Amino acid sequence: MTTVDMVTPEALAEAERWTAHNYHPLPVVVADAEGAWVTDVDGRRYLDFLAGYSALNFGHRHPSLIAAAHAQLDRLTLTSRAFVHDQFADFCRGLAQLCGKDLVLPMNTGAEAVETAIKVARKWGYRVKGVPDGRANIVVAENNFHGRTTTIVSFSTDPDARDDFGPYTPGFTIVPYGDLEALTAAVDEHTVAVLLEPIQGEAGVLVPPTGYFAGVREVCTDRKVLLIADEIQSGLGRTGRTFAIEHEDVVPDMYVLGKALGGGIVPVSAVAANRDVLGVLKPGEHGSTFGGNPLACAIGVEVVRLLERGDFQRRSAELGERLHDGLRALIGRGVLAVRGRGLWAGVDIDPALMTGRQACERLAEQGVLAKDTHGSTIRLAPPLVVTPAELDQAVAVLAKVLDEAR
Template sequence: MVDDKLRTPGAVRDAERWTAHNYHPLPVVISSAEGAWLTDVDGRRYLDFLAGYSALNFGHRHPQLIAAAHAQLDRLTLTSRAFIHDQFADFCRELAELCGKDLVLPMNTGAEAVETGIKVARKWGYQVKGVPAGQANIVVAEGNFHGRTTTIVSFSTDEDARADFGPYTPGFTVVPYGDLAALTAAIDENTVAVLLEPIQGEQGVVVPPEGYLPGVRQVCTERDVLFIADEIQSGLGRTGATFACDHEGVVPDMYLLGKALGGGIVPVSAVAANADVLGVLKPGQHGSTFGGNPLACAVATEVVRLLATGEFQRRSAELGERLRAGLEGLVGKGLVEVRVRGLWAGLDIDPALMSGREACERLAARGVLAKDTHGSTIRLAPPLVITEEEIDLAMTQLAEVLAA
């Protein structure tokens, strides 16, 4: 029985009373956080193994990022893109250099970055490739998660995300993820882009077969099609490299970035590509009042500088091996399969034992916060500032949940 003196039950009830039920959160009410740890309204501490779906790659309240935000709050927070502010050029230049691209287009949310990528690809197809007006198509993958706008859910294969939101936007061809032959066959003379997650996060950290991404790169080059990599969750150090594409030496034509770019402080997203692609946009054709605002640029520039040292990519790669070892030791002991790339893991629990939701509730009771996705699958994505001891602690708690 829950102690009536605790604040959590009432706060949970209030949240359920006053908000639309578009999420089903765990019954935990967080009031403060630092590094890899969260504290609830009753003073209980939790190890964060979700990191805001990779939005908190650098942990909660990273001092360098908080300092940048505080300094900018005292100076300037918004101008709109009607004017240029003094943080804008540095952010765009340093992010472009990190990506190895000519240009950056800042936006706010990941879904906005995806929508921007779709618009740019279509315009490029009409103006550069010569696709007949209104005929552009984009090849996407089953199991994708690129956001929840009406256009994006039009090519989702997740019925929870898609059902009852039609009529749907045409212009997309869906093929099995990881199937290079199917993707190649789907490309025709009007295809302007292939849009893929290099690792499918929402699907359960699904890593494609070796050689798949290089194959996609090759066929896109041969067929004059843009390769758009949605690195919103997988990018910026999460997988042990700056981008998940880096693991196979693949450079897409366009990066879609978000989540960790805002340092867990403000929503920041961006599209990065060369001038022959992003250069198709002209004034008035696309924009955002808050996109590239001074506060966002100040924080995101510090994020880029943290990544430029390579420290966080190395931490993710090295600690990811410890995470892998811990999880693989539980295969056959409640786990059916694990998929790990850096500090990002998908684990399939034996459905005869419990659902992913039940496992997350039991982990929360033991002081570890994670999130289920699709039945008995859980995603783990701890902040990149996590320590070996904290990883071991989480593995011990997971083992005890499975054993119980």
């Protein structure tokens, strides 16, 4: 019997038997999906308010993205970067123009894109800024989440992500998120970049103080340091703008992108920067066999087209107000605080009532999928195709879960 023939308990047991336990998923086995809805192997439907950690910004199986994937599957799926294919230039040009940058370097996963940004920043520091070899330093923030490679977890402050994976990669200085004074003090003559999330998602959808990124931009410009914006979760329409850093009218030197760039179909990531930054790389110094493959680029081209229209950004901004209004109405009814922008919210549940994990389990029982993080905080990030009625339904379910626990 295959998993597709199983009911939920059997499928969960089979996954538990054969899979390394690096995740603790909710007891839901998804078999089908469309838009903002998924259906499990037992035929039960759920509103998806996680959206693949923003990988599904355009919803499950968006028609134009699926059509682009089907068309490319019938023609060409992989060449490696040893050759150029006919989707590559269109994708790179479109994404570069969307970012307002000269060049794009496509990769696969978000962590690969962050690693790419780190390597580019270090090489830029040595070749352009003149930092002595081996002394390059990058300033990062506490409670960051940029991926799970050995280099990236070296500057994580999350014990679950970091512990037992040393020895750790040097070259990073960690400062409190949102503390401009601490960041300014940390930047020295060997600093080549400041790497930040415009909104910290894994930390609980933390939004920095107003003016923070404008201040960071000024420091980076004054000290000849690259400002790198990790927009893997926060970018591509999630917060009501194409990029979350736009809320402060700040332009970084480098964008790090992923998740939604693949349309929820294939892993696609990229780094975008001007020629004076990305141009430091020479052939053979960095690459990926699957990075920028034809299937990924065909889907990425359509993702860029969807974003160029601005409809998804406007929808996220407008419906985001509705979502946050509904969630703030629950403060005092079991919710302690609500944060976020657009269709992205961090909700702190009163720990006297339940943990975040328990809240998500009870939401799932009522037909809404969400994910907890750090204690009693849950994250809500529906696909940008969600309707007002579906938003109201999810908030009502959360209210019911809280009322039942009080």
